[in-house]
Amino acid sequence: MVVAVLALIAAVALVGPWLAPHSPTAVVGLPYSLPGTVDGAPLGTDYLGRDVLSRVLNGGLAVVTTGVVATVASSLLGAAIGLTAALYAPRRPWVDGVLIRTLDAVTAIPPLLLLLLIVAALPGHLSVVLAVVVTGVPLTARVLRASAASVVQRSHVEVALARGERLPWLIGREVLPLVSAPLLADAGIRFVQSVYAVVAIGFLGLGTGAADWGVLISEAMPGATLQPWALAVPVLIVAALAVATNVLADDVGRRSRRLLA
Amino acid sequence: MTGGPRPDPDALVVVDDLVVEAGGGRVLDRVSLTLPAGSSVGLVGASGSGKTTTALALLGHLRPGMRHTAGACRVDGAEVLPDPPPGLRGATIGFLSQDPGQSLNPYRRIGAALVDLAGRRGGRAGDAAWVARCLGRVGLPDDPGFARRFPHQLSGGQQQRVALALALCREPALLVLDEPTTGLDADSRDEVLTELRRVHAGGVGLLWISHDLGVLRTVADRVLVMDSGRIVEDGPTGAVFEQPASDAAIRLVNAVPPTSPPTTPRLPAIPTAASGTARRPPLLRVRDLSAGHDRRTSVLAGVDLDVYPGEFVAVLGVSGAGKTTLGRCIVGLHPRVTGRITLSGEPLATDVRRRTRAQRARVQMVAQDPAEALHPRQTVRDALARPLTVLRGLRGATLDREVDRLLTAVRIPGYADRLPRELSGGERQRVALARALAAGPHILICDEVTSALDLVTQAAVLDLLAEMRRESTLAVVVITHDLGVAAAADRRVVLRDGRVVEPGVHDDPPALLRVAATDGPASRAAAPR
Numbered sequence: 110m111v112v113a114v115l116a117l118i119a120a121v122a123l124v125g126p127w128l129a130p131h132s133p134t135a136v137v138g139l140p141y142s143l144p145g146t147v148d149g150a151p152l153g154t155d156y157l158g159r160d161v162l163s164r165v166l167n168g169g170l171a172v173v174t175t176g177v178v179a180t181v182a183s184s185l186l187g188a189a190i191g192l193t194a195a196l197y198a199p200r201r202p203w204v205d206g207v208l209i210r211t212l213d214a215v216t217a218i219p220p221l222l223l224l225l226l227i228v229a230a231l232p233g234h235l236s237v238v239l240a241v242v243v244t245g246v247p248l249t250a251r252v253l254r255a256s257a258a259s260v261v262q263r264s265h266v267e268v269a270l271a272r273g274e275r276l277p278w279l280i281g282r283e284v285l286p287l288v289s290a291p292l293l294a295d296a297g298i299r300f301v302q303s304v305y306a307v308v309a310i311g312f313l314g315l316g317t318g319a320a321d322w323g324v325l326i327s328e329a330m331p332g333a334t335l336q337p338w339a340l341a342v343p344v345l346i347v348a349a350l351a352v353a354t355n356v357l358a359d360d361v362g363r364r365s366r367r368l369l370a
Numbered sequence: 371m372t373g374g375p376r377p378d379p380d381a382l383v384v385v386d387d388l389v390v391e392a393g394g395g396r397v398l399d400r401v402s403l404t405l406p407a408g409s410s411v412g413l414v415g416a417s418g419s420g421k422t423t424t425a426l427a428l429l430g431h432l433r434p435g436m437r438h439t440a441g442a443c444r445v446d447g448a449e450v451l452p453d454p455p456p457g458l459r460g461a462t463i464g465f466l467s468q469d470p471g472q473s474l475n476p477y478r479r480i481g482a483a484l485v486d487l488a489g490r491r492g493g494r495a496g497d498a499a500w501v502a503r504c505l506g507r508v509g510l511p512d513d514p515g516f517a518r519r520f521p522h523q524l525s526g527g528q529q530q531r532v533a534l535a536l537a538l539c540r541e542p543a544l545l546v547l548d549e550p551t552t553g554l555d556a557d558s559r560d561e562v563l564t565e566l567r568r569v570h571a572g573g574v575g576l577l578w579i580s581h582d583l584g585v586l587r588t589v590a591d592r593v594l595v596m597d598s599g600r601i602v603e604d605g606p607t608g609a610v611f612e613q614p615a616s617d618a619a620i621r622l623v624n625a626v627p628p629t630s631p632p633t634t635p636r637l638p639a640i641p642t643a644a645s646g647t648a649r650r651p652p653l654l655r656v657r658d659l660s661a662g663h664d665r666r667t668s669v670l671a672g673v674d675l676d677v678y679p680g681e682f683v684a685v686l687g688v689s690g691a692g693k694t695t696l697g698r699c700i701v702g703l704h705p706r707v708t709g710r711i712t713l714s715g716e717p718l719a720t721d722v723r724r725r726t727r728a729q730r731a732r733v734q735m736v737a738q739d740p741a742e743a744l745h746p747r748q749t750v751r752d753a754l755a756r757p758l759t760v761l762r763g764l765r766g767a768t769l770d771r772e773v774d775r776l777l778t779a780v781r782i783p784g785y786a787d788r789l790p791r792e793l794s795g796g797e798r799q800r801v802a803l804a805r806a807l808a809a810g811p812h813i814l815i816c817d818e819v820t821s822a823l824d825l826v827t828q829a830a831v832l833d834l835l836a837e838m839r840r841e842s843t844l845a846v847v848v849i850t851h852d853l854g855v856a857a858a859a860d861r862r863v864v865l866r867d868g869r870v871v872e873p874g875v876h877d878d879p880p881a882l883l884r885v886a887a888t889d890g891p892a893s894r895a896a897a898p899r
Binding site for chain 1: 701705722730734735738744745746748757760806
């Protein structure tokens with residue numbers, strides 16, 4: 110069920126631009142037409158008379174790809190930092206201290222402020238990814254450091270240390286497989302946060318100018334009483350994406366925990 | 371003796387030719403047993419013989435990786451495998467595990483935990499009275515203040531009695547007890563046993579899994595002996611213990627508890643090369659070794675230790691004396707160390723990462739807890755192949771041959787493709803030992819390698835160590851609480867408060883006993899790793 114919802118949203122986002130009946134910028138009827146009043150615009154039109162369905166189908170690609178790229182980047186970097194800190198904590202406490210205090214300093218800045226700062230300074234899609242990574246890495250690193258605290262005390266890790274294994278092996282082979290459950294659960298949260306960040310940037314009009322779901326929501330707000338569908342459809346999609354991702358992450362986390370038992 | 375009991379229609383539990391497989395092998399091999407209501411039955415056997423699997427099968431539970439392939443398990447006339455009928459667990463069969471801490475939620479007050487588990491909807495006043503009855507029944511104070519305590523505010527014996535109250539709160543007809551007294555000190559053990567006898571007198575059937583034959587002798591009417599997944603003996607307690615018929619039962623009854631104080635002059639033990647090698651240069655020389663956890667706390671203060679080639683040295687001491695730290699310092703895992711360590715005359719860095727590959731290979735360790743010794747997702751082959759590759763540079767067919775040779779040496783041939791969860795505690799410890807031997811060490815540090823194992827397995831692991839030493843000049847340093855293990859050593863070193871206590875004095879048994887007297891079973895259970 111959850112997987113079906115996610116697959117549907119992914120399909121809308123990824124192949125939507127090729128399925129859209131109209132160009133997202135073409136005017137197809139009178140502004141604020143309700144569904145069923147304009148031929149070929151099953152969800153009606155927006156404040157300029159553009160097809161809502163076509164705009165929704167075109168607005169997801171940037172949101173989903175930016176979200177996925179940002180999640181993968183922030184999970185990998187966060188895991189690397191968190192597990193390095195955990196591995197060093199018992200032996201070289203200062204390494205752990207430097208890493209964690211630095212991340213704490215980043216966490217102390219409100220994430221939205223940081224997000225706006227980075228997006229304002231560096232325009233383009235990559236700045237959104239960078240902004241999400243900078244706000245997400247400290248949280249992921251914290252979660253993984255805490256999860257790994259007991260794993261690094263296990264004797265197979267100590268034996269690997271005594272064998273002279275290097276950091277990449279220790280992290281990748283000895284520790285990471287035992288903290289994959291929290292990592293996956295955290296990646297789910299990180300993905301939802303990334304999607305929210307992209308939508309928020311679009312909503313605030315700070316994005317690249319392309320009409321993503323955030324832009325659609327902000328444009329439909331003033332006329333919400335005249336044409337509620339232009340607002341409801343993108344809002345519901347973003348909400349469904351967030352809920353489904355969280356449920357899936359919980360489920361994956363539970364499953365891999367059971368595998369380890 | 372393997373005929374199995376005749377099916378009895380009135381029996382509470384009937385297990386009929388039950389087969390459970392894992393990783394291609396049979397964990398339970400046509401197990402049949404019948405438990406009449408209200409009986410008290412002991413289930414004994416070496417680790418890995420299938421005791422816990424049998425007990426969990428009665429609850430309709432198989433550990434991950436295990437498959438039920440044939441036979442049946444019926445409780446109260448209902449099939450419990452693969453899916454137990456609702457209410458079986460708790461209401462028909464209660465389960466009490468070895469570690470009381472595991473059955474209690476650390477964040478839940480014990481009274482609330484009882485109410486949760488019973489699923490009561492009786493209102494507050496009724497609940498309070500019911501909780502008091504539950505606690506009173508297992509000999510705990512029944513005042514409301516006690517019910518509001520958290521598990522960490524209770525002693526080990528009290529925790530185990532709360533766990534017993536939880537197991538009993540839904541009035542089960544049978545209690546399955548998995549080593550209910552192993553982790554407890556002598557006083558708490560007696561308290562728990564008294565409660566269990568009282569529960570049994572009240573008509574509840576008991577199935578005891580235990581290594582402690584002394585306890586079973588006093589509480590069980592009947593004893594089942596398991597070996598390699600089969601029930602090999604089934605009879606009245608007295609008969610099985612006095613005249614064991616099967617090999618497995620004979621081994622169990624005759625296993626001399628290594629924990630029993632050596633009454634006969636077992637010390638000084640095996641005279642070996644060590645006594646004659648005193649003038650040879652030591653293999654390992656530790657001088658003025660000090661270590662701490664931070665600037666303020668000191669764990670070791672100026673320890674000197676010499677170990678000669680082929681020698682078997684026991685390091686004794688109470689919990690917190692610095693035994694484990696000494697082992698970790700020698701391996702190079704402890705931060706904040708000062709002092710000198712030399713191996714065959716070559717100075718060793720205190721940090722393992724500054725040692726050469728050859729130096730790392732020569733010093734190996736085996737740690738205490740078999741549960742954490744192996745990577746849960748790595749097969750035995752992977753665990754052994756890595757040190758062979760990294761430390762000895764083996765590849766391909768040579769590597770496979772060496773893995774097979776090591777597994778044969780630790781007497782678990784053919785286990786290469788198993789995962790740790792398919793191994794018993796003793797088997798895991800053998801893999802950990804094989805992994806250490808894979809490096810081709812000159813000295814092996816064993817930290818409490820036997821304390822988590824049952825007596826038969828302990829004896830087997832110690833035999834294995836002795837055999838390894840006979841075949842090479844491998845020196846072994848065993849860190850232990852256990853006088854029986856220490857008795858088998860060539861030489862004993864006693865640590866107290868981070869210092870070596872006058873070497874030599876403790877080679878006489880009474881003095882050793884005095885040192886160990888401060889280290890009873892209670893501190894043993896609570897010992898940090």
